[in-house]
Amino acid sequence: MEEETEGCLSLASWLIIGAVTLLLLWAWKACRVYNTFTAMGVPGPKPIPLMGNLLDTFKYGIVEQFARYGRQYGHIYGIFTFTKPMLLVTDLDMAREIFVKKFHSFPDRLTEGSMNSKPWKDVLTHLKGDHWKHVRSQLSPIFSSGKLKRMMPAIQRVTVTLTEYLKKAAEKGEAIELKGLCGRFSMDVFAGVAFSIELDSIHNPDDKFVKRAAVIMNPNKVVMTLLLFAPRLFWFLSKYGLDMGFKESLDFFLAVSESAAKDCGQDKERRTDFVRLLVEAQEEETKGAVDAEINHQDQLVTSSTWSQKGLTADEIHANAFLFLLAGYETVATVTSFTFFLLAVNPECQKKAQEEVDKILGKTKVDYESANLLTYLDMCINEAMRLYPPAFM
C-alpha cells in the first residue's frame, strides 16, 4: 500500500515537472521574439517577459506612453504587445511613404480578424484587404459635396440651437462646461445626419443617445487596452459573459440604425441621412443580377467580384454606427478646443468674428458660404494641431 502511494506521488511529481518544463520552454520560445528589434538595430523600451510593454500602457495611457517613447527613442522605435512586435513610425516622410506610395503593402489595421460579432465584423476599421476596399468605395460617395449639401439642414438646425443656448448663457453670465456641451452638439448633429433623428441633447444633457455613447466612448483603461492590443482576449471575455458594459449600448445604436433603414421608404423626400443614402446606394447596386444576400466570405474572393456587390444590411448598420463612433468624440474635441483657444486668444477671435460677419452677414450659413471661411478653417486646423483629437 505504502509502495503504491509512493508510486502515485512520484507520477504526479513527474507530471508537474513535465508541465512546468513545457511551460518554461514555451515561454522561452515566445520570449525569443524580444530580440527582433535589437537584431535590427531599432531602439525601444525593454519588454517584460510575456507582457511586452503593456504595463506602460496601463500606467500612462496610450497617448502619453507613445509621447514618452517618442521623446526617448526618436521617430522610429519598436515595442511589444504581449509577444507581438510593433514598429512605431512618426517620421513624416516615412509615414507618407507607407500611407500613400506603399499603401498597397500596408492596407490593413491592427485587428486580429477575430471580431466576428455584430457590428464589429463589418466596420471599416476592422475589415481587411479587398473587403475593406469594397465597403470603403461604397461609403465614400456619401461624403461627396452634393450629398453633404443635402445634410446641411440637419446641421443648421443644431447650430441654431447651440447659438441660442450660448447667447442665453452669455446674457446670464453663466460659465459653460465646453467639452460636455460640444459633445451634445456633436451627438445632435450625428443623430440628424446619420439617422434623421431630431435630438436636443444641448438642452437635455441626460438624453439616452449621449448616455449610451458615453459608455462606448469612455471605456476604462483596461477595456481600451484589451480592445486595441488584445482584441482576441476581449472578444473571448465578451463571448463568455463579461460584456464590459458595452452590449446594451451597442444594441441600442444598432436598433436605431435598423429602425432608420426600415422607415426609409416612408419618408423619401425628407430623409437625406447616412442610412437613407446607404440604403439608396444598395438599392441601385442590387437592381442588377447581383444578390444582396450573397455570402461575402465564401463567394466573393477576388476584387473583381467584390466590385459587383452592394452593401449588406449588416454592413450598412455597422458603418452607420462607426460614423457615429468616429465622428462624435473627434468633432466634440475639435469644437471644444477651437472655442477654448478663441476665448483665450481674443485677437484671433476678433479676426474670426470679422470674417464671419463679412462673409455671412445676416444670412444663414450654408455649404458654400462655410467653405469661404478660410481664417476660421485655419483656427480649427491649429486647434487640431495643438490638441489632436485622434491618433493612428
Ligand code: HEM
Ligand atoms: C476632426 C475630426 C476627425 C478626426 C481628427 C478624425 C481622424 C481619423 C483618423 C486619424 C482616422 C484613421 C484611424 C486609423 O487608421 O486607425 C480616421 C478614420 C476614420 N474616420 Fe475619422 N476623424 C474625424 C472625423 C470623422 C467623422 C466626422 C467621421 C464620420 C462621419 C469619421 C469617420 C471615419 C471613418 C469611417 C474612418 C475609417 C476609414 C477607413 O477605414 O477607410 N471621422 N479618422
